Amino acid sequence: MSGLFVELLPDYVALREADPREYPSDLSPLTPEEAALVERAVDKRRREYTAGRVLAREAAACLGVDGLVLVNDERRAPMWPEGLVGSITHTRTWCAAAVARRADVRSVGLDVEQDAPLRPKLWDTVCTRRDLAWLQAQPEAARGWLAKALFSAKEAAYKAQYLLTAQLLGFHAMSVRIDAEAGSWRATFERPSGGEFAVGDVLEGRMRRANGLIATALVIR
Numbered sequence: 001m002s003g004l005f006v007e008l009l010p011d012y013v014a015l016r017e018a019d020p021r022e023y024p025s026d027l028s029p030l031t032p033e034e035a036a037l038v039e040r041a042v043d044k045r046r047r048e049y050t051a052g053r054v055l056a057r058e059a060a061a062c063l064g065v066d067g068l069v070l071v072n073d074e075r076r077a078p079m080w081p082e083g084l085v086g087s088i089t090h091t092r093t094w095c096a097a098a099v100a101r102r103a104d105v106r107s108v109g110l111d112v113e114q115d116a117p118l119r120p121k122l123w124d125t126v127c128t129r130r131d132l133a134w135l136q137a138q139p140e141a142a143r144g145w146l147a148k149a150l151f152s153a154k155e156a157a158y159k160a161q162y163l164l165t166a167q168l169l170g171f172h173a174m175s176v177r178i179d180a181e182a183g184s185w186r187a188t189f190e191r192p193s194g195g196e197f198a199v200g201d202v203l204e205g206r207m208r209r210a211n212g213l214i215a216t217a218l219v220i221r
């Protein structure tokens with residue numbers, strides 16, 4: 001696959017994508033401080049973490065920033081250096097990293113999920129009452145994958161807001177509407193976040209369904 005997220009982001013956001021299985025599990029592409037965070041992890045986690053770091057470094061280099069070193073905070077969020085913002089996502093078969101200049105965008109969020117229906121027993125955990133009412137109004141055959149897309153949009157929106165607020169949010173903090181035909185979605189805050197977002201504020205993102213994957217992305221300007 002050449003690119004999953006490429007149509008979802010404006011061209012001032014640098015994007016790199018790859019299959020994490022192509023990356024070594026020996027941590028050799030990482031700096032010592034990056035490697036320290038996954039030294040005890042299993043091979044799969046080492047590969048996906050390595051892929052994310054290498055791709056983020058390559059994306060930063062596209063913006064003229066060489067030698068990006070990216071470690072995560074205690075909640076696992078990457079600590080982007082002064083002047084840059086970005087996002088990383090991975091699933092078993094795909095990984096993407098997006099990086100932008102803080103002067104161009106305030107935040108970025110990416111998420112990728114396997115395109116399998118969200119299990120109905122998870123719906124109440126992931127969905128607000130508004131989400132559930134919207135899902136019930138969709139054609140029955142589409143509800144499972146739309147619920148998965150909604151989950152993915154919440155993960156992407158969560159990552160993007162975290163860069164601005166450092167707030168942990170539960171899944172009921174936002175309601176999401178997917179417009180599958182337009183390849184877009186809107187997340188509306190049901191709870192405030194960090195003095196930055198009020199109830200009713202909206203984040204708008206893009207989505208794509210291809211190669212057995214669902215990708216969601218947003219940029220906050």
Ligand SMILES: CC(C)(COP(=O)(O)OP(=O)(O)OC[C@H]1O[C@@H](n2cnc3c(N)ncnc32)[C@H](O)[C@@H]1OP(=O)(O)O)[C@@H](O)C(=O)NCCC(=O)NCCS
Nearest residue numbers: 049052076077088089090154155158159162169170171174
């Ligand atoms: C953190 C979380 C969003 C990660 O999502 P995921 O689907 O499990 O995994 P992904 O591969 O898509 O993303 C993982 C990457 O996200 C990044 N990340 C992790 N926490 C983050 C945060 N708080 N903010 C921004 N980016 C974060 C990291 O780069 C991580 O990869 P790495 O550990 O290799 O560096 C998810 O595990 C989580 O905690 N979700 C609950 C919170 C939530 O989504 N609330 C919804 C609000 S409406």
